[in-house]
Ligand code: GTP
């Protein structure tokens with residue numbers, strides 16, 4: 001995917017006030033609404049900006065155009081594109097087999113990786129393992145960074161983190177300190193927390209390299225459960241996913257999200273389960289894997305969707321030390 005230039009290239013992108021018509025007063029209004037940079041401004045619509053900033057639509061349109069111009073929104077040349085790909089980083093899953101499914105090095109930055117599957121299939125355990133492994137040095141498969149864990153179901157367990165940390169020979173307390181956990185109480189709160197992450201990266205300079213959202217869809221599913229609400233739910237989910245992608249792109253972060261399945265009675269053969277959010281989530285996710293229980297205590301991951309990888313399967317184990325190739329017994 002070709003994306004716009006952003007602040008992560010050189011770290012000296014001009015601020016909002018470099019745009020004609022936007023003074024410090026308007027800039028702080030925008031910031032209060034979660035728009036911190038030219039990218040945020042460039043993707044706004046003139047009426048939205050006009051309302052938010054209290055300026056006329058003509059001024060708003062000019063400002064947006066200026067921001068787009070400065071961002072060279074849309075295209076970049078091949079060399080620039082190549083340079084961007086070069087700073088992609090990877091996080092090992094803890095299993096060579098599962099890393100192999102993702103092309104060899106685990107999950108990657110500037111991408112959304114979605115794991116969906118039934119309860120107990122290992123979605124949360126993989127997420128917890130990644131929050132530990134992201135802290136590993138590069139040569140051991142990590143990204144030398146911190147993790148954010150957005151917990152919608154109250155499944156974050158510090159004790160599990162400590163066990164997984166011990167498994168890689170790290171100091172459990174230090175590892176725990178590098179994981180920023182927030183409980184999202186509903187979908188609006190979950191959405192709001194994304195802005196917080198951007199803030200943490202930009203203002204506090206936190207070296208966040210991984211964002212886990214467990215689960216991506218549970219709140220949306222619960223809150224928009226009526227028949228007539230499906231379109232609203234999908235629209236909200238769609239917007240959320242776009243924000244996620246923007247976070248991944250702008251700050252070179254890896255994003256791992258979990259998703260539940262629902263029974264699909266229309267399917268007669270194979271595994272009759274479908275991911276919640278369907279195509280909306282599927283299209284936004286860069287990598288999509290389906291997790292299920294396999295034989296003899298294994299878990300099996302199947303690559304459902306990936307830009308340039310075959311539809312393979314990989315087996316792994318859930319152990320006290322997180323995701324591994326070897327059985328815990
Ligand atoms: P839901 O969130 O309910 O949809 O499921 P999930 O896919 O998130 O499942 P999760 O990742 O929580 O996996 C739970 C499974 O992990 C359990 O059934 C156990 O098999 C395994 N598990 C969890 N903790 C441990 C542990 O300490 N040791 C071992 N060996 N397995 C564990």
Ligand code: MG
Pocket residue numbers: 123124125155214
């Ligand atoms: Mg779970």
